[in-house]
Amino acid sequence: MVFSGRPSGPPGRLFTAAGAGPQKAVFRGRPERATLPAMTTSPKSWSPVHGEPYRPVPYRPARIPAAESLARAAELRERMAERRTVRRFAPDPVPEQVVRDAIACAATAPSGAHQQPWTFVLVKDPEVRQRIRAAAEAEERLSYDGRLGEEWLTALRPLGTDEVKPHLTDAPHLIVVFQQRYWLGPDGARRKHYYVDESVGIAVGMLLSALHLSGLAALVHTPSPMGFLREELGRPVNEKAFAVIPVGYPAADCEVPDLVRKTLAQVLVEH
Ligand SMILES: Cc1cc2nc3c(=O)[nH]c(=O)nc-3n(C[C@H](O)[C@H](O)[C@H](O)COP(=O)(O)O)c2cc1C
Numbered sequence: 138m139v140f141s142g143r144p145s146g147p148p149g150r151l152f153t154a155a156g157a158g159p160q161k162a163v164f165r166g167r168p169e170r171a172t173l174p175a176m177t178t179s180p181k182s183w184s185p186v187h188g189e190p191y192r193p194v195p196y197r198p199a200r201i202p203a204a205e206s207l208a209r210a211a212e213l214r215e216r217m218a219e220r221r222t223v224r225r226f227a228p229d230p231v232p233e234q235v236v237r238d239a240i241a242c243a244a245t246a247p248s249g250a251h252q253q254p255w256t257f258v259l260v261k262d263p264e265v266r267q268r269i270r271a272a273a274e275a276e277e278r279l280s281y282d283g284r285l286g287e288e289w290l291t292a293l294r295p296l297g298t299d300e301v302k303p304h305l306t307d308a309p310h311l312i313v314v315f316q317q318r319y320w321l322g323p324d325g326a327r328r329k330h331y332y333v334d335e336s337v338g339i340a341v342g343m344l345l346s347a348l349h350l351s352g353l354a355a356l357v358h359t360p361s362p363m364g365f366l367r368e369e370l371g372r373p374v375n376e377k378a379f380a381v382i383p384v385g386y387p388a389a390d391c392e393v394p395d396l397v398r399k400t401l402a403q404v405l406v407e408h
Pocket of ligand 1: 222298358
């Protein structure tokens with residue numbers, strides 16, 4: 138699929154990515170530092186835009202013809218329908234840059250008050266991954282042994298999951314996503330973050346889409362409770378683990394549950 142939005146508008150706002158050719162538009166969300174008036178608060182006191190006045194910049198991405206929109210949407214719909222959660226990964230290496238680019242895509246997600254309340258930890262140390270697996274499997278064992286309750290276990294039955302989580306050590310890459318429940322300054326000051334669950338959920342959705350469209354498979358794993366991850370990965374107290382996402386290619390003998398998705402007619406209501 139070729140996305141052929143052309144840059145327009147004043148230079149410095151929308152510009153052509155170096156080496157990407159004239160067809161790729163990149164939106165740089167903020168003007169150059171030098172063009173900004175003086176900050177009203179310390180830039181370190183919040184997210185980079187906290188307390189700054191509204192400073193509009195033109196946003197005029199090139200429109201594409203409706204026929205091309207229709208073709209892109211139809212193709213995307215088909216490709217996204219092919220995404221499946223994978224729990225068994227091939228040992229084949231995956232270029233780390235693909236994962237880094239997918240994380241960069243996720244980090245373009247919209248967020249409440251543009252607070253970008255996410256951290257993506259790419260866990261590379263095999264010993265750390267081994268410890269994460271041991272801790273997660275210990276929690277999962279308790280869960281599957283009854284902590285989840287009959288209703289939850291019944292809901293999980295069609296998925297064929299259990300407490301054994303080989304992907305935590307065996308998938309070529311492992312991303313742990315944290316949500317920043319509040320902003321924590323270097324001096325210990327705190328400020329509220331808004332719509333953290335929604336923002337991080339959207340970012341993870343974009344991460345999964347980027348990984349899938351880049352030809353990779355992933356799993357959203359939520360070993361419950363996930364408190365051990367903050368300590369294991371040395372994250373600050375304002376961060377809470379949101380999901381563990383192993384990434385790679387499906388194993389040669391990978392199988393997935395025979396799930397049926399709701400149809401568009403079942404999920405779309407038109408008033
Ligand atoms: C928030 C969330 C939490 C999930 N937690 C787990 C999990 O802990 N373990 C697991 O094997 N799958 C987990 N999944 C994956 C779902 O089981 C999977 O997305 C669902 O069965 C649909 O399958 P599909 O992704 O192939 O369409 C989770 C998915 C989401 C969105």
